[in-house]
Amino acid sequence: MTSLIHARGLVKRFDGFTAVAGIDVDVQAGEAFGFLGPNGAGKSSTMRMIGCVSPPTEGTLEILGLDPRRDGPAIRARLGVCPQTDNLDPELTVRENLTTYARFFGIPRRTARARADELLEFVQLTERADARVEPLSGGMKRRVTIARALVNEPDIVLLDEPTTGLDPQARHLVWERLFRLKKQGVTLVLTTHYMDEAEQLCDRLVVMDGGRIAAEGSPRDLIERYSTREVVELRFATEDQSAYADKLDGIAERVEVLPDRVLLYTDDGDAALAEAQGRALAPASALVRRSSLEDVFLHLTGRTLVD
Amino acid sequence: MVLTAMLPRLLTPGSARRSASVTARNITALKPAYWLVMLGGFLEPVLYLFSIGVGVGALIGDITLPGGQVVDYAVFVAPAMLAASAMSGALSETTFNFFGKMKYWRLYEGVLATPVRPVEIAMGELTWAMMRGNVYSAAFLAIMVAMGLTTPLRALAAFPATILVGFAFGALGMAVSTTLRGWQDFDVINVGQFALFLFSGTFVPATAYPVVLRWLVEVTPLYRAVDLIRGVTTGTAGAGQAVDVVYLLALLAAGLAITGRRMERQLCR
Numbered sequence: 001m002t003s004l005i006h007a008r009g010l011v012k013r014f015d016g017f018t019a020v021a022g023i024d025v026d027v028q029a030g031e032a033f034g035f036l037g038p039n040g041a042g043k044s045s046t047m048r049m050i051g052c053v054s055p056p057t058e059g060t061l062e063i064l065g066l067d068p069r070r071d072g073p074a075i076r077a078r079l080g081v082c083p084q085t086d087n088l089d090p091e092l093t094v095r096e097n098l099t100t101y102a103r104f105f106g107i108p109r110r111t112a113r114a115r116a117d118e119l120l121e122f123v124q125l126t127e128r129a130d131a132r133v134e135p136l137s138g139g140m141k142r143r144v145t146i147a148r149a150l151v152n153e154p155d156i157v158l159l160d161e162p163t164t165g166l167d168p169q170a171r172h173l174v175w176e177r178l179f180r181l182k183k184q185g186v187t188l189v190l191t192t193h194y195m196d197e198a199e200q201l202c203d204r205l206v207v208m209d210g211g212r213i214a215a216e217g218s219p220r221d222l223i224e225r226y227s228t229r230e231v232v233e234l235r236f237a238t239e240d241q242s243a244y245a246d247k248l249d250g251i252a253e254r255v256e257v258l259p260d261r262v263l264l265y266t267d268d269g270d271a272a273l274a275e276a277q278g279r280a281l282a283p284a285s286a287l288v289r290r291s292s293l294e295d296v297f298l299h300l301t302g303r304t305l306v307d
Numbered sequence: 308m309v310l311t312a313m314l315p316r317l318l319t320p321g322s323a324r325r326s327a328s329v330t331a332r333n334i335t336a337l338k339p340a341y342w343l344v345m346l347g348g349f350l351e352p353v354l355y356l357f358s359i360g361v362g363v364g365a366l367i368g369d370i371t372l373p374g375g376q377v378v379d380y381a382v383f384v385a386p387a388m389l390a391a392s393a394m395s396g397a398l399s400e401t402t403f404n405f406f407g408k409m410k411y412w413r414l415y416e417g418v419l420a421t422p423v424r425p426v427e428i429a430m431g432e433l434t435w436a437m438m439r440g441n442v443y444s445a446a447f448l449a450i451m452v453a454m455g456l457t458t459p460l461r462a463l464a465a466f467p468a469t470i471l472v473g474f475a476f477g478a479l480g481m482a483v484s485t486t487l488r489g490w491q492d493f494d495v496i497n498v499g500q501f502a503l504f505l506f507s508g509t510f511v512p513a514t515a516y517p518v519v520l521r522w523l524v525e526v527t528p529l530y531r532a533v534d535l536i537r538g539v540t541t542g543t544a545g546a547g548q549a550v551d552v553v554y555l556l557a558l559l560a561a562g563l564a565i566t567g568r569r570m571e572r573q574l575c576r
Contacts, residue, residue, distance in 0.1 A: 014576065051420055053416075053419050053420060053574070053575050054575060054576055055575070072424075073319075073321075073422035073423075073424060074422070076420060076421055076422050077421070077422045079420070081420040083416065083417070083420070085413070087412070087413045087414065087416050087417040088417070089332070089336070089412075089414060089417070090412060091336035091338070092332075092335060092336055096335050096336075099335075100328075100331070100332045100335055101417070101421065103328040103331055103332070104325070104328050104329075104418055104421035104422070104423050105421055105422060106321070106324060106325070106328070106422070148417075152421075
């Protein structure tokens with residue numbers, strides 16, 4: 001089977017700054033594929049290249065079997081794009097935003113109108129169809145933007161941080177709608193730095209850091225490969241948690257000391273906790289939890305703040 | 308003429324349809340309040356025509372055209388006001404509004420995610436600007452005929468000339484807009500536009516200036532526009548007007564090509 005998106009050695013440079021430093025990506029039809037990474041990892045630059053609005057500096061990129069350098073308009077005709085910041089048309093109503101956008105794809109007026117109504121139903125905004133875009137909440141605007149991205153019945157939907165800045169209710173509604181799209185067989189490509197989002201939606205993902213791919217696999221694969229099954233979080237009633245690091249030596253596969261707590265990476269959290277308590281270490285609080293993609297992410301990309 | 312040769316290469320099958328969808332967006336966005344904006348744009352040249360053409364004209368009396376014909380001062384000023392109104396109609400849409408849509412609302416980022424290309428956005432916006440400018444021009448020509456400042460037949464012939472003037476200034480306006488850094492730069496455009504308005508053979512024939520200044524005036528686009536329209540409404544059009552047409556067509560082609568290129572460089576990085 002040929003991949004819908006095929007990249008080899010893909011590079012994007014801006015005036016000497018390298019945003020994407022040679023990545024290989026393949027996305028199959030019907031897959032939900034995620035780009036994870038901290039800010040500045042090169043996710044959005046990659047998405048813009050896939051969206052055919054930013055020419056690659058180097059490397060091979062094929063989308064739907066076409067070359068973005070030559071066939072940009074033909075590829076874009078089959079993509080749905082939901083950008084990081086909503087760029088809805090403030091002079092138009094919600095419905096007009098969809099119908100006008102449909103016209104850019106050459107969709108006939110009547111079809112556009114029918115599809116707009118259908119999509120507003122899908123994102124639960126039928127009652128706001130004739131409202132202006134501006135007074136809508138962030139969550140509503142996001143849903144309009146997602147509906148707009150679907151107006152051309154795209155083969156691939158690109159979502160750049162689809163739920164950043166939304167409240168929990170709005171996030172769950174967006175996830176649920178994206179999940180439905182996935183069920184319908186639409187290929188989703190998204191970027192996110194929410195680990196729960198990636199675990200919820202992605203069949204497969206890559207972790208990007210500094211313009212490169214640090215790891216690739218399904219959420220489960222990555223947790224197995226880069227973390228342990230469970231994590232024990234210990235908080236000691238002291239200023240300096242690192243004083244306990246030596247005393248915990250050997251209890252877990254890996255011990256990580258943070259300013260406010262100590263993490264024990266282990267396959268059996270309860271046993272590790274029991275052993276710590278056996279060594280007469282009395283943490284102020286202890287929590288045994290399953291390892292998450294967040295542990296993988298922090299392990300691979302570090303805990304230092306990147307802006 | 309390199310740019311004129313480049314333009315066809317920028318346009319592909321479907322360009323016309325895609326540009327039309329950009330124009331259609333503006334028609335959809337048309338709201339009742341817009342008519343007020345349009346009224347202002349229409350009234351401005353009319354007020355100038357009455358205050359200067361008719362008012363000051365009463366003191367000046369007759370004026371001699373370059374071809375030797377002697378006409379009433381209002382007959383001399385009216386076509387210049389028409390050209391200036393075609394210019395300002397086109398510029399108001401393609402500078403302030405175009406800049407706002409591109410840099411402030413980021414409207415075109417959404418459009419460029421569809422098959423529509425930068426140069427097609429430019430053409431669509433230009434066509435829209437023309438629709439607005441043409442309403443001004445038609446109304447102003449009707450007033451000129453009513454006041455006996457030109458004949459109905461000449462007014463009819465002048466209409467396509469005003470369309471060309473509008474297209475050329477619209478394309479120029481968009482090209483300039485792509486170079487602006489922020490709203491403060493609009494002051495520069497306003498000053499430039501006003502200087503053109505005062506010194507393009509509008510109120511005084513260019514022949515009244517010293518040679519160097521006159522030469523400078525004659526290469527400005529509004530001078531060319533005034534010369535073209537005045538030639539038509541006074542029935543004195545000749546070879547000079549052919550030069551005007553070529554000049555304005557070149558301005559249109561260059562403006563569009565530059566706009567398309569610069570938009571591509573700024574929005575498709």
